[in-house]
Amino acid sequence: MRKSFKLDEIDCANCALKLEDAIKEVEGVADAKVNFLTQKLTLTTADDADFDEVLDRVVALTAQVEPDCEILR
Amino acid sequence: MNKKQRRWRDRIVAAIVIFFAIMALEKTGALEAVFSEAAVYAAFALYFAVFLLAGHDVLLKAWRNIRRGDPFDEAFLMTVATIGAFATIFFPETEPQSAEGCAVMLFYQVGELFQSYAVGKSRKSIADMMDIAPDYANIERDGELVEVDPDEIAVGDVIVVKPGERVPIDGVVTQGASQLDTAALTGESVPRHVEPGADVISGCINMTGILRIRTTKPFGESTVSRILELVENASEKKAKTENFITRFARVYTPVVTIAAVVLAIVPPLLGWGPWTDWVLRGLTFLVVSCPCALVISVPLSFFGGIGGASKLGILVKGSNYLELLSKVDTVVFDKTGTLTNGTFNVVAVHPEAGVDPDYVLSNAAYAEAMSDHPIAISIKQAYAGEIDQARIKDVKEESGHGVEATVDERVVLVGNDKLMAEHGSSWHECDLTGTILHVAVDGVYAGHIVIADVVKEDAADAIRDLHAAGVKKCVMLTGDRRDVAEAVAEKLGLDEVHAQLLPEDKVNAVEGLLAHQHGDGKLAFVGDGINDAPVLMRADVGIAMGAMGSDAAIEAADVVLMDDKPSKIAQAMRIARKTMRIVWQNIIFAIGIKVLILVLAAVGVANMWLAVFGDVGVAIIAILNAMRAMRIDE
Numbered sequence: 001m002r003k004s005f006k007l008d009e010i011d012c013a014n015c016a017l018k019l020e021d022a023i024k025e026v027e028g029v030a031d032a033k034v035n036f037l038t039q040k041l042t043l044t045t046a047d048d049a050d051f052d053e054v055l056d057r058v059v060a061l062t063a064q065v066e067p068d069c070e071i072l073r
Numbered sequence: 074m075n076k077k078q079r080r081w082r083d084r085i086v087a088a089i090v091i092f093f094a095i096m097a098l099e100k101t102g103a104l105e106a107v108f109s110e111a112a113v114y115a116a117f118a119l120y121f122a123v124f125l126l127a128g129h130d131v132l133l134k135a136w137r138n139i140r141r142g143d144p145f146d147e148a149f150l151m152t153v154a155t156i157g158a159f160a161t162i163f164f165p166e167t168e169p170q171s172a173e174g175c176a177v178m179l180f181y182q183v184g185e186l187f188q189s190y191a192v193g194k195s196r197k198s199i200a201d202m203m204d205i206a207p208d209y210a211n212i213e214r215d216g217e218l219v220e221v222d223p224d225e226i227a228v229g230d231v232i233v234v235k236p237g238e239r240v241p242i243d244g245v246v247t248q249g250a251s252q253l254d255t256a257a258l259t260g261e262s263v264p265r266h267v268e269p270g271a272d273v274i275s276g277c278i279n280m281t282g283i284l285r286i287r288t289t290k291p292f293g294e295s296t297v298s299r300i301l302e303l304v305e306n307a308s309e310k311k312a313k314t315e316n317f318i319t320r321f322a323r324v325y326t327p328v329v330t331i332a333a334v335v336l337a338i339v340p341p342l343l344g345w346g347p348w349t350d351w352v353l354r355g356l357t358f359l360v361v362s363c364p365c366a367l368v369i370s371v372p373l374s375f376f377g378g379i380g381g382a383s384k385l386g387i388l389v390k391g392s393n394y395l396e397l398l399s400k401v402d403t404v405v406f407d408k409t410g411t412l413t414n415g416t417f418n419v420v421a422v423h424p425e426a427g428v429d430p431d432y433v434l435s436n437a438a439y440a441e442a443m444s445d446h447p448i449a450i451s452i453k454q455a456y457a458g459e460i461d462q463a464r465i466k467d468v469k470e471e472s473g474h475g476v477e478a479t480v481d482e483r484v485v486l487v488g489n490d491k492l493m494a495e496h497g498s499s500w501h502e503c504d505l506t507g508t509i510l511h512v513a514v515d516g517v518y519a520g521h522i523v524i525a526d527v528v529k530e531d532a533a534d535a536i537r538d539l540h541a542a543g544v545k546k547c548v549m550l551t552g553d554r555r556d557v558a559e560a561v562a563e564k565l566g567l568d569e570v571h572a573q574l575l576p577e578d579k580v581n582a583v584e585g586l587l588a589h590q591h592g593d594g595k596l597a598f599v600g601d602g603i604n605d606a607p608v609l610m611r612a613d614v615g616i617a618m619g620a621m622g623s624d625a626a627i628e629a630a631d632v633v634l635m636d637d638k639p640s641k642i643a644q645a646m647r648i649a650r651k652t653m654r655i656v657w658q659n660i661i662f663a664i665g666i667k668v669l670i671l672v673l674a675a676v677g678v679a680n681m682w683l684a685v686f687g688d689v690g691v692a693i694i695a696i697l698n699a700m701r702a703m704r705i706d707e
Contacts, residue, residue, distance in 0.1 A: 009077070012188075014146060014322060014368050036369070037196060037376050038305055064141070 001051045002044040006072040010039055015066055022065050028054035041071060078189060085182050088127035092175060095119045099172075113169055117162045120175040124155065128178040145326050147363040147688075151181050157356040158681060167349040170681075177360065177681050184689020188369070191696045195373060195703065205257040205276045206297050207239040223292040234284045239276060243295045244286040246271045251282035258296070259386035259636040276300065299627060303388055307379045310391025314656055318371045322364040329671070333358035336675060350677070357674040360684035366663040370695035371656055377702030378652030384705055386635035387645045394631040397614050398649035402594035404544050404642065405583060407608075408551035408558065410601035411618060412535075412565060412639060413526040417447045419455035420527065421505055424520035433512050433520040440478040440485040440512075443468050448508060449476075451524055471495075475510070486513040493518075506560040525557070531640040533565050538643035540566070542650075545594070548586060550579050579608050587611075597632075599642060605629075616642060652702045659695040666691050 010016050016036035023032040023041070028049030033042040045054045059071050074082065095116065098104050105112040125132075128151075135152035138144045158174030161167050210223040211233040218233055223241040226232060231247060234240050240253070252264040255277045264280055267273055273286055276297035292298060311319075337355030341348045375392035382389050389395050409415045422430040438456035441449035442465055453460070466479040474495070475488015486496055487510055493500040498513040500521070507525030511518065536547050548569040551558045558572035571582045587596055598605075598612035606629035609615030617630035618637050627633050634641045670687040673679035679687075 012147070012365060012369075014363065014365055017319065017322065017368065018143075018146070033309060035305075035309075037192075037372060039196065040305070042309075067137070 002042065003051070005041045005043065007034065007039045007041050008070045008072055010034070010036060010066065010069045012036075015069075019062065019066055019069070022061060023058055026054065026057050026061055029058065032058075074190060075193070078186065078193070081182075081186055081189075085127060085179065085186060088123050088182075089179055091123050091126070092120070092179060095123065096172060113162070117159065117169065117171045120171040121159060124159070124175045124178050127175070127182050128152075128155070131178070131182070145330060147365065150326075150330070150359040150362050151178065154356040154359045154681070154684075157352060161349055161353070164349045166347065167353075170353070173681050177685050180682070180685040181360075181689055184685070184693060187693050188365075188689065188696060191693065191700070192369065192373075195377070195696070195700050205239065206301055207241040207275075210241040210292075211235065211238075226288055226292060228288055228291055231285050231287050234279045234286060236279055236281055236283065239278050239297075240273050240284075240286065241275055241295070241297075242286070242288045242292050243275050243290045244273060244288040246273060246284055247287050248285040249283050251284050252280040254278040254280050258300070260384060260641075261386065261636055300383070300388060303390055303627070303633075304379060304383050307376075307389060307391050310393045312375060312392040312396035314396060314653075314660070315371055315375060315392055318364075318367045318660070322368050325364045326362050329358055329362035332671075333362070353681075354674050354677055357679060357681050357684045358671060360681060361667050361670050361674070361687040363688055364663075365688070366667075366692035366695040367660060369692065370659045370663070370699040373696065373699040374652055374655045374659065374702040377699060378648055378655075381703050381705040382645055382648045385641065385644060385648075387641055387648070388627075388633040388635065389645070389649075390631050390633070394614055395649045395652055397595050398597070398632065398646055399653040400593050400595045401597045401614060401646060402544055403546045403548065403586060403590065403596045404539055405548045405550060405586060405596060405598045405612065406567075406639070407579070407598075407600040407605055408549050408553060408561060409526060410637070411599050412532045412549065412561065413528050415526065415601065417451040417508070417524050418527045419451055419522055420507060420525045421523040422455075422520065423503060423523070425518060428519050430520070433522065436480060436485045436514055436519065437487045437510060437512050437522055439465055439480040440468070440476050440487040442478075444470070444476065448510070448524055452510070452522065455522075483515050487511070506557050526553075528561060528564060529637070529639060531638050535639035535643060536565050536567060538640060539646070542643050542646050544646075550574055550582050552576070576604055579605065580611055583608050583611050587613075597642070599639065601637070616645075648705065655698055655702050659698055662698075663691050663695050 016034045020032055020034040023029060023034070028046050029043065030046045031044040043055065043058060045051050055073065062069060062071055099116050104115055108115040131148045132152050134148040138146055138149050155174045155178045158170040158177065161170040207223065209220040210226050211218045211220055212226065212230060213233060226242055232242060232244070236251070246267050246269050248269060250268040253267055253273060254264050256262055257278070258274065258276045267284070275295040333355040336358060337352045340346060341351045375395060378395050379389045379392065389398070406412050422433055424430045424433045434452070434456050435458060437452050438460060441452050442460050442462065464481050468476065468478040470476050471488065471492060475486065475492040478485050486492060486498060489509065490500055490511065493511050493513060496513070496516070498516055499518050500511045503509050503521055503523060505523045507523045510522045510524060512520055512522065539547055546568045548571070549558065549562055549567050550571045552574050553572060555572040558570050562570040574582060583598055590596055595613040597614040597616055598608050599616040599618060600609055601618055609617060609629045614632060615630045616632045616634065618634035618639065632645060666687055670679050670684055674684060
């Protein structure tokens with residue numbers, strides 16, 4: 001499943017790159033794209049994963065990696 | 074500026090004012106007068122307080138990174154560099170660097186703030202650029218207009234678009250007439266007139282009258298939604314240059330950091346000088362170790378280029394295509410619908426001596442009155458008068474040759490030379506190229522009509538612009554007859570023509586041209602998106618034009634021209650080249666300055682001030698430069 005979210009306050013491009021790398025490592029995430037310019041996160045989850053559960057994990061990770069940045073869902 | 078940025082700014086301004094106050098106290102000797110011997114430590118304490126005021130958020134962020142075990146980012150490096158500078162206080166044999174440590178943090182924060190502001194600004198202009206999607210649609214319920222989410226409108230529903238509003242969903246006008254402003258989609262400033270029966274495309278602005286529109290597509294599949302999706306996702310298809318920068322960024326920071334550590338430790342171990350001196354040089358290294366200037370400015374340039382192009386009605390489906398487009402040196406055109414209008418028009422009427430041209434045309438129009446053939450339609454269009462069906466009798470189509478009809482008791486023959494020969498009528502050739510229709514009345518030759526596919530107004534300019542833009546070869550492919558093709562090619566100044574091609578031959582022709590490409594030059598194919606999907610895919614860059622509402626073209630092509638003007642191709646290339654120029658300027662400038670500062674720092678010439686410029690100064694200049702990509706001069 002693939003869905004896009006708005007990322008609020010993602011302030012530096014390098015951080016966006018790192019956040020993307022970090023989210024890709026999250027269990028159940030098949031692919032992730034963080035677009036620094038449009039402030040968008042495009043999350044693709046593995047077929048057998050529960051999207052909302054994965055999203056929860058991603059949100060928790062984001063709060064840890066980039067506390068300023070918030071995923072609006 | 075948003076609230077967060079304003080608070081940030083106020084904090085920095087306060088810190089700067091206090092910083093200069095302390096500096097004044099120090100330089101005028103006031104500190105020394107009060108604290109005498111301990112003045113250095115007093116200055117340290119005061120500067121450190123300002124440092125905390127200005128940079129505590131940076132320190133916090135660095136601390137979080139360390140705890141996560143992933144310290145390599147700007148905040149961490151800045152923290153190490155500045156704390157390191159303050160730490161010189163513990164080494165009495167060197168000049169204390171308290172003011173420098175504090176100033177570096179201040180300068181860094183000013184730069185970051187400006188950077189954040191610049192990014193916010195370019196984000197906003199991107200958002201404005203994409204603000205062509207209406208967020209509601211009007212429908213009539215119980216005689217009243219209600220605003221609803223366009224997603225809720227089903228295909229076949231009738232929506233109402235008031236003057237000044239954007240058409241939210243593609244459809245057909247059922248009631249009302251108006252002028253539509255299509256500039257947001259095509260870059261075309263002349264409004265389009267619509268009345269019942271006309272197709273309208275979402276994203277256009279209704280200018281004058283109320284329109285009722287029966288929708289033909291759901292909102293998500295309407296033109297405007299598809300365009301937005303396309304432009305937003307364009308940055309996912311990364312250009313080679315962008316990938317290079319991403320890889321570069323991933324190795325650059327660790328390499329410079331390791332170099333900094335080596336620089337701080339090895340020379341003093343070898344006894345080449347005091348520790349503090351080398352540690353300071355190492356710290357200076359750290360300041361320039363962030364690749365932010367590149368990581369922000371390169372994608373921003375591409376996005377700006379793609380966004381700017383979309384303002385002109387040119388959709389580029391990815392940064393990679395923009396990059397390829399800048400290297401195009403061969404442009405292959407499909408003739409019909411691309412360089413020509415793809416519709417037949419009467420271009421000349423040549424009556425015999427003493428015959429009125431209207432007589433030729435009216436006889437032809439009457440004879441062809443019953444036919445729906447494109448040629449017949451073009452003749453009827455050219456004939457100004459009304460056609461009185463009662464005057465026509467006994468229409469006989471002679472397949473592939475023409476038509477024979479009785480008009481007002483006279484036998485009219487309209488057709489090619491074979492038809493004339495069959496009926497024993499005389500005729501003569503024409504010096505114009507195109508389809509020639511001979512007209513004979515009661516066996517007497519009246520003259521002929523020349524029908525041709527008309528070359529687009531801007532086609533010749535388009536070819537000239539492409540040549541001027543450095544395209545070496547403009548090639549035309551067509552299924553048309555050789556003489557017709559060559560006449561068009563000569564008129565337009567094309568370099569090469571391949572005529573009488575079957576659709577599958579076009580792929581082969583493009584393959585052949587691709588095989589002859591050498592060096593870095595790329596080949597672009599321009600088609601109208603109908604029947605040429607395989608060629609569009611095969612070319613390095615596939616360009617589809619006249620794609621307003623044509624889904625097939627939008628799918629198959631890499632670059633989509635919303636209107637059908639070939640001159641947009643040269644425009645697209647100019648934008649692509651400008652974008653690539655900006656990208657390379659930034660890459661060379663940013664890497665150049667950073668390497669220069671690294672070298673100067675290693676030999677001890679560059680101080681920390683210069684290093685901060687190398688970090689944030691360069692980033693700001695690169696962002697400002699990147700923002701130029703968005704500006705399109707028509």
